[in-house]
Amino acid sequence: MILSCPACSARFRIDADQLGVAGRKVRCAKCGHVWHATPDQDEEEPAPAADSGAAASGADDDASAETAAASAGEEDLPDEPPPFESFEAMREQMAGERRARSRARAREAVAQKPRRSWLRPLLGWLVLLAVVGGIAGGAWYARYSVVGTFPTAARLYDMAGISISTVAPGLRIQDVQPARQTQGDETLLVVTGRVVNDTDSTQPVPALRVTLKGADGTVLANLRVAAKSAAVPPGGSTAFEARQKNPPAGASEITVRFIRPGA
Numbered sequence: 616m617i618l619s620c621p622a623c624s625a626r627f628r629i630d631a632d633q634l635g636v637a638g639r640k641v642r643c644a645k646c647g648h649v650w651h652a653t654p655d656q657d658e659e660e661p662a663p664a665a666d667s668g669a670a671a672s673g674a675d676d677d678a679s680a681e682t683a684a685a686s687a688g689e690e691d692l693p694d695e696p697p698p699f700e701s702f703e704a705m706r707e708q709m710a711g712e713r714r715a716r717s718r719a720r721a722r723e724a725v726a727q728k729p730r731r732s733w734l735r736p737l738l739g740w741l742v743l744l745a746v747v748g749g750i751a752g753g754a755w756y757a758r759y760s761v762v763g764t765f766p767t768a769a770r771l772y773d774m775a776g777i778s779i780s781t782v783a784p785g786l787r788i789q790d791v792q793p794a795r796q797t798q799g800d801e802t803l804l805v806v807t808g809r810v811v812n813d814t815d816s817t818q819p820v821p822a823l824r825v826t827l828k829g830a831d832g833t834v835l836a837n838l839r840v841a842a843k844s845a846a847v848p849p850g851g852s853t854a855f856e857a858r859q860k861n862p863p864a865g866a867s868e869i870t871v872r873f874i875r876p877g878a
Contacts, residue, residue, distance in 0.1 A: 622648035782873040783821050785814035786847065793869050795862075804862040806838070806869055809854050812847035819846050822874040825857040827866040835863040839874065 616631045620643040627644070631654045638653030791808040806825050812818045825838040836859060844853035 616654070618652055620646060620648055621650055622646050782875045783818065785812060785818050786820065786873065787811045787813055788823070788871050788873075791869065791871050802861055804859040804866075806857040806859075806871070807854065808871060809852045810842050810847060811852040812849060815849045817846050817848050820844060820853060821876055823855055823857075824872050824874050825859075826870045826872070827859070827862060828868040828870065829865045830867050832868075835866050 616629060618627045618629055618641065619625070620627075623643060623646040625643055625645040629641075633639075636654070638651055640649055641652045642649045787810070789809055789811055791806065794805045794807070796803040796805060804827075810820050810823075820842045823840050823842065825840060826834055827836040827838075829835055838857045838859055840855055840857040842853045842855040847853050
C-alpha cells in the first residue's frame with residue numbers, strides 16, 4: 616500500500632500488515648510529520664510505466680520510502696499522558712493548575728500596575744513647605760502689625776525667640792549697659808541704652824521704665840526715663856540714660872520696658 620504524508624504530500628510504499636487492524640503512528644521520512652495511519656488510508660498504486668528503467672528507479676524509491684516509513688516505529692513517538700490513577704489525583708492536579716494560573720495572573724497584574732511615581736509625594740512636600748514658609752514669612756514681616764492689632768500674639772513670638780513690645784511694636788531696646796560711678800560719698804548707677812526703629816515708617820518713642828531687681832526677682836526700684844528723641848525715623852535709633860543715686864543694695868538685675876502712654 617502507499618501512504619501519503621498529510622503535511623508535505625510525500626508518498627511512501629509500506630506493507631499494510633505493519634499498520635495492523637487499528638493502524639499505528641508513523642513519521643514522514645522527509646518532513647518528520649507524525650500521524651496515525653490506518654489500512655483504509657492506502658492509495659491505489661499507479662500503473663507500471665513503459666520505461667522499465669524508470670519503473671526500476673521508482674521501485675527503488677518506493678523501497679527506500681517504505682524502509683523510511685517503516686523505520687518510524689512507535690517507540691520513537693512521544694507517549695500519550697497516562698490516565699489518572701484516581702479521581703482525587705485528577706482533582707489535585709486541576710487544583711494545582713488553578714493555583715498556577717492564579718499566581719500567573721497576579722504576577723501579570725503587578726507587572727502591569729503602574730509604579731507610583733516619587734515625583735507626586737515630593738511635589739506635595741514642596742507645596743507644604745512653600746505654604747508653611749509663606750505663612751512664616753508673612754508672620755515675620757507683619758509681626759509688628761500683628762502684635763499691634765493682637766497684643767496677645769506677642770507671647771507666640773516670644774515662644775519663637777522673637778521679642779516684640781506690645782506697647783511700641785516695631786521699636787526695639789538694645790545695648791543696655793549699667794555702670795556705677797562714685798561721687799564723693801555717694802554711688803551713682805547709670806543705665807544707658809538705645810531704642811531702634813525696625814519699621815519702614817517713623818515711630819513715636821514712649822517713655823521707658825528701668826527696673827532694678829534683686830537676685831530672687833524682687834523689685835527694688837523703678838526709674839522712669841524719656842529717650843533723647845520723641846520719634847525715631849525708619850531704621851534709625853535714639854539713646855536713653857537713667858540715673859539712680861545710691862541704688863539699693865543687692866540690685867543685680869536690670870530690665871528696661873516701654874511704658875504704655877497714659878500709664
